[in-house]
Amino acid sequence: EAEVAQSPRYKITEKSQAVAFWCDPISGHATLYWYRQILGQGPELLVQFQDESVVDDSQLPKDRFSAERLKGVDSTLKIQPAELGDSAMYLCASSFSGTANTEAFFGQGTRLTVV
Amino acid sequence: AQSVTQLDSQVPVFEEAPVELRCNYSSSVSVYLFWYVQYPNQGLQLLLKYLSGSTLVESINGFEAEFNKSQTSFHLRKPSVHISDTAEYFCAVSETGGYQKVTFGTGTKLQVIP
Numbered sequence A: 001e002a003e004v005a006q007s008p009r010y011k012i013t014e015k016s017q018a019v020a021f022w023c024d025p026i027s028g029h030a031t032l033y034w035y036r037q038i039l040g041q042g043p044e045l046l047v048q049f050q051d052e053s054v055v056d057d058s059q060l061p062k063d064r065f066s067a068e069r070l071k072g073v074d075s076t077l078k079i080q081p082a083e084l085g086d087s088a089m090y091l092c093a094s095s096f097s098g099t100a101n102t103e104a105f106f107g108q109g110t111r112l113t114v115v
Numbered sequence B: 001a002q003s004v005t006q007l008d009s010q011v012p013v014f015e016e017a018p019v020e021l022r023c024n025y026s027s028s029v030s031v032y033l034f035w036y037v038q039y040p041n042q043g044l045q046l047l048l049k050y051l052s053g054s055t056l057v058e059s060i061n062g063f064e065a066e067f068n069k070s071q072t073s074f075h076l077r078k079p080s081v082h083i084s085d086t087a088e089y090f091c092a093v094s095e096t097g098g099y100q101k102v103t104f105g106t107g108t109k110l111q112v113i114p
Helices: none
Strands: A005-007 A010-013 A019-024 A031-037 A044-050 A053-056 A065-068 A075-079 A088-095 A110-114 B003-005 B010-014 B019-021 B024-026 B031-038 B044-050 B056-058 B064-068 B073-078 B087-095 B102-104 B108-113
Touching: A005 A088, A010 A019, A019 A088, A019 A110, A031 A075, A044 A065, A044 A075, A075 A088, B003 B087, B003 B102, B010 B019, B019 B108, B024 B073, B031 B064, B031 B073, B044 B056, B044 B064, B044 B073, B073 B087
Parallel strands: A010 A110, B010 B108
Antiparallel strands: A005 A019, A019 A075, A031 A044, A031 A088, A044 A053, A065 A075, A088 A110, B003 B024, B019 B073, B031 B044, B031 B087, B056 B064, B064 B073, B087 B102, B087 B108
16 A cells, blocks of 8 residues: 655764654655654644645745755755754655645654654 | 544454444634555555545445534544554545645544454
8 A cells, every 4th residue: 555654763862963854655656744743732734845846935034944856856955053942743744736725645754753 | 734633543443343433623724634654664645535525435445424514524424444554543634625744633542352
C-alpha cells in the first residue's frame, strides 16, 4: 500500500543547531504539505507545494524555516537555528490534486525535541 | 477565516458504550468537513468526510457524523466503542473551491475503558 514516507522518526537537537526533515509523498501526488503539531494542539499548516511551487507558506517562520521540493517529488524542511519552542511533531502529507475535496494522506511524522 | 472548536479535550467512555465527540466550526463560506484519527506516535488518518449530499456520513468502522449547517456542527458518534478506538480525534474544516487549506481543531482524546 502506498504511503507517505518521512525520516527521521525522532530527532533530538540542541538549541541553535540546524535540523532537517525529509518527506517522500505518494507517487503521483502533486500536492505536498508540511504541518507542525505542538503537543496538545491540532496540526498547523506550515507550507503547501503544488508540484515544485509554493502555494501557501503564510504560516512558515521564514527567518528560520525553509522548505523545498526541487523536482516536485520529495521535500525537505529545514530549521536553522532551532529554538526550544520548535519542539513538536512535524507531519508531511500529500494529495493527488490539492483541491479542497481531495483526501490528504499523512506520514507518521518526525518528532523533534530541542534541548 | 475559518476555525474549528472541539470543546472536549478528553472523553473517557466504557467499552461497548456510545460516544459523541463534539465539533463546531466557523466560516463565512461553504465548507467541507473532516474527521481524522491519530493513534499514538502515528500520523493522521482520514476517518470520514462531508463534501455534499447526505448530511449523515459514515466510516467503515462504525463511526458516523452529521453535518448540521444551522448549528454549524459536525459531531462524531459511535453507538458502541471498542478498546481499539482509543485514539485522538481531530475535526477539520476546509473552504470549498480552490486549493485545500485545512484548519484542524485541537483534538479530543477518546479513552475507552475496559
